Amino acid sequence: MQVLKIATAGSVDDGKSTLIGRLLYDTKSLTDDKLEAIEKSSQKKGYDYLDFSMATDGLMAEREQGITIDVAHIYWATKNKSYIIADTPGHIEYTRNMVTGASTSQMAIILVDARHGVVEQTKRHFYINALLRIKDVVVAINKMDLVDYSEDKYEEIKAEILKISKSNAYQNQKLTFIPLSALKGDNVVDFSDKMPWYKGETLLSHLESIEVGAVFEKSQARFPVQTVIRPKSEKFHDYRGYAGKLYGGALAVGDKVTVLPSGTSSTIEKIQFYNQTYDIANAGDSIAISLTDDVNVSRGDMIVKYNELPNTSKTVEATICWMDQTPLDLTSKYILQHGVHQVLAKVTALKSLVKPDLSMEEKAIENLKINQIGQVSFKLNQAIYSDNYADNKQNGAFVLIDVKTNTTAGVGFIG
Numbered sequence: 001m002q003v004l005k006i007a008t009a010g011s012v013d014d015g016k017s018t019l020i021g022r023l024l025y026d027t028k029s030l031t032d033d034k035l036e037a038i039e040k041s042s043q044k045k046g047y048d049y050l051d052f053s054m055a056t057d058g059l060m061a062e063r064e065q066g067i068t069i070d071v072a073h074i075y076w077a078t079k080n081k082s083y084i085i086a087d088t089p090g091h092i093e094y095t096r097n098m099v100t101g102a103s104t105s106q107m108a109i110i111l112v113d114a115r116h117g118v119v120e121q122t123k124r125h126f127y128i129n130a131l132l133r134i135k136d137v138v139v140a141i142n143k144m145d146l147v148d149y150s151e152d153k154y155e156e157i158k159a160e161i162l163k164i165s166k167s168n169a170y171q172n173q174k175l176t177f178i179p180l181s182a183l184k185g186d187n188v189v190d191f192s193d194k195m196p197w198y199k200g201e202t203l204l205s206h207l208e209s210i211e212v213g214a215v216f217e218k219s220q221a222r223f224p225v226q227t228v229i230r231p232k233s234e235k236f237h238d239y240r241g242y243a244g245k246l247y248g249g250a251l252a253v254g255d256k257v258t259v260l261p262s263g264t265s266s267t268i269e270k271i272q273f274y275n276q277t278y279d280i281a282n283a284g285d286s287i288a289i290s291l292t293d294d295v296n297v298s299r300g301d302m303i304v305k306y307n308e309l310p311n312t313s314k315t316v317e318a319t320i321c322w323m324d325q326t327p328l329d330l331t332s333k334y335i336l337q338h339g340v341h342q343v344l345a346k347v348t349a350l351k352s353l354v355k356p357d358l359s360m361e362e363k364a365i366e367n368l369k370i371n372q373i374g375q376v377s378f379k380l381n382q383a384i385y386s387d388n389y390a391d392n393k394q395n396g397a398f399v400l401i402d403v404k405t406n407t408t409a410g411v412g413f414i415g
Contacts, residue, residue, distance in 0.1 A: 002212045003082045007102035010111030011121035015142045019111065019182035020074055020087055026189035029076040080208050095371040096323040099128055099411060106212065107136040114147045118160045130168040131319060131413060133393055136210060138176045140203065145181040149194045154179045178203050219392040221249030223303040224339040229288055241288035242297050247394035252280040259295055260302045260385045266291040300341045302385045310385045310395060316378045318412035320368060324402065327367035334409060335401040338384045349377035388415030
């Protein structure tokens with residue numbers, strides 16, 4: 001069964017948690033005890049409706065304040081597909097959490113409150129989804145019941161978002177607009193008779209129609225070696241396998257490959273997973289590769305097709321989302337974790353800061369504070385074998401680790 005990973009986004013109180021709760025409720029995916037807890041909580045608060053946000057807001061602070069703070073992952077399934085939804089926070093203070101939730105997602109749902117239209121956080125979340133190369137984006141224009149299901153209001157918001165999308169660097173994004181009411185259930189799972197002017201799909205119908213494989217951009221094969229397998233048995237005395245996960249593209253038996261950093265060439269002899277042997281491996285497969293030649297390969301090395309070499313450099317230009325309370329500045333040094341490879345990195349330039357309204361970029365910034373996004377240059381003590389994030393998402397991303405505290409300080413997207 002296909003598994004579709006979805007990230008929700010939107011400003012505070014746009015109804016992300018309520019929408020997910022409604023999806024779970026209308027597809028009968030809520031457990032009896034969860035449904036009972038939602039009913040009791042709604043009655044206690046004096047609501048004449050079910051507060052579906054209880055289905056996802058698990059932290060006490062979230063329930064008390066009525067906002068999402070941390071990323072919640074919700075697992076559910078229909079007869080056709082399994083889903084993992086990352087319910088991400090909408091407040092500007094939790095931008096880092098939104099980036100974290102969206103970084104592993106294959107599509108996104110951006111909610112817009114029909115009463116307020118496009119706000120600053122809407123633009124910010126569009127920018128982040130474009131930055132992360134989220135290919136399929138649903139714009140859920142929510143709370144249509146509070147604007148009398150107005151077609152004019154829907155068209156107004158749709159036109160503004162289409163205008164914003166034209167300024168995005170990522171132009172291969174597919175936008176789908178759905179007017180709905182998460183609270184009332186209009187156009188979430190079932191069609192609404194309140195909006196006869198809308199001729200599109202319900203949200204669930206759209207999710208069911210998405211082909212998981214189609215949401216990925218095509219990229220070149222990258223195989224970072226996580227471990228070398230050398231069994232201590234007489235039967236496999238001469239066996240040497242290189243285990244890891246294939247990022248992008250495909251590798252097949254007989255392919256001529258190059259091992260980095262040595263530059264040694266060889267040919268793939270076997271592709272295995274446990275006791276199964278395959279002729280070809282595709283992006284996302286965890287495999288062990290054997291080569292025809294006895295070459296020196298270690299953890300942290302990368303195996304690629306001989307004619308598809310990545311960039312090899314000791315300098316990196318990247319967009320950084322900062323996650324640490326201690327700002328990033330020109331005196332900073334970090335461990336740059338790129339796949340399984342760790343190198344020391346020093347900041348050489350803070351080029352620009354993305355403004356909250358995403359209108360333009362400020363130049364010559366002094367530092368990068370928590371939840372801010374900016375363009376940064378690094379110098380490395382060793383070369384890494386990377387691609388631009390636009391060409392290969394896994395091989396174009398990295399994590400910055402504070403050398404003093406060992407905390408995750410930021411995430412970077414090369415290019």
